[in-house]
Amino acid sequence: MTARRTRARLAADGALLLVGASFALPLLWLLFASLDSGANLRVRPPKSPTTANFEAVLTDEITFTPMLNSLLLCGGATLLTVVCAVLAAYPLSRHRSRFNRPFLLTVLFTTCLPITAVMVPVYGLFVQVDLIDTTHGTALFLATSQLPFAIWLMKNFMDGVPRVLEEAAWTDGASVPQALWRVVLPLMGPGVGVVTIYTFIMLWGNFFVPFMLLLSPEQLPASVSIFTFFGNHGSVIYGQLAAFSILYSTPVLLLYLLISRRLGGGFALGGAVKG
């Protein structure tokens, strides 16, 4: 039995390492190219590693402005999503009503819709109401696109907070908003944290929405400004592109690490988890 176990484990290890290697190759290119002043499209260790690529892209125009734009756009949208989701989750979790079920089913249904398909009419609508090429308009739409899933998650987290604690607070003279703010939210703090970070990660990586709704170069977030590396003079400096990609990806990778334990598999309960 044990000999068979060992053989099975070796086989599984081998297979996993093979798959892991094929997933690693593109990532390895990113790492090597960012440190190579003469990077091309092949994976190869840099002959003399240098930080020149990073120094070259760390300018206002290339990195700082787009990253700041991303932060404003995604930060604002995340804040709006989380506030609206907490507020919406409260009655859905606490009050019984025949509207609950249809509302939640509609929300769940919406999380499954391909948002990509809505972008053409959204563009048309934004032109008509003069929201096109504005950061706040784009943030409003981004927030809405993540809202259904955020409501769904938040409601589930709030269901985990026992009602008795809130009722105790009411007896002590707290109003409903006070009880929500002082009792319920602190108890579901980790849940709110997960929803916040998850929403931010999704929005940070979103390309299509800002690509469609923002036009002026000085407003573009990093997901769209990355295209300026291409085509300006015909030749692409791959090393700098890689360096910028790393700078742009690092925040979400770190944030994901922060919540990865809670995300696990059970997190996938019915919702379009991928953007």
Add this chain to the structure above:
Amino acid sequence: MVRWLPLAPATVLLLLFLAGPIGYCVWIAFTDTQLTGASGSSFVGFDNFRRAFADGDFRNAVLLTLVFTFLSSIVGQNTLGLALAGLMRAASRPVRTVTGALVIASWVLPEIVAAFLLYAFFRREGTLNMILGWLHLPSQNWLFTLPILAVSFANVWRGTAFSMLIYSAALSGIPQEIGEAAAVDGASGPRRLWHVTLPMIRRSIGTNLMLNTLSTLSVFGLIWAMTRGGPGNRSQTLPVFMYDQAFVNSLIGYGTAVALLLLLVGALFSVVYLRLMKVEV
């Protein structure tokens, strides 16, 4: 009534920016609205849809969307995700950790960065051809000869982590004794998989297939950044076709009709999903 007030901000946002555009979508799809030209839009009935079904490029996009979804989501992400989750249960801890981290990192990276990485991988002078050269296999310009295969692979690279996570959770819910009992009874590995494991995780399989398919149906950035739908229209899936019609050819009405069809397919999947999963609210 006042206790339902907290629902208002979310509802207003959803109505304005989601239900609104979808409603607008339904209207525009029946008009001949264009981006350019002073002429206003007029109602044209089902013309856009008739035109779509008669349009070879549209049929090409439908076919490519089916190929892309089938290859990358149903075959690729789903099977690979299940295989990874299964292998991880048998593998040693360090290997499990490293492989899991690599697969998940590919998933967490922003879409556009993933697109660039895979673009570099598949280019004529890229890593894939370098490796094929070492193995003395013929190299080729993948993004030109097999663009739809290249973008499908890219989507597998990017999306497998999700299936892996779902299946890992599902498999860890199966008691170890059941598999061992079947093994004692003499069931071979494949038979155990088919008759014991798969039936026990069928709900997860359903969820995973549905969500994978839906998210693959709306992939735009990955394909657009890697190939722009080209060369010609050989990797032009429905979202890319929609974008090209609406913004490159300025046919907003026509592009929206395509978007509406995409939404309908998505809605159909969602309804099936909600029914199948018997979601408890």
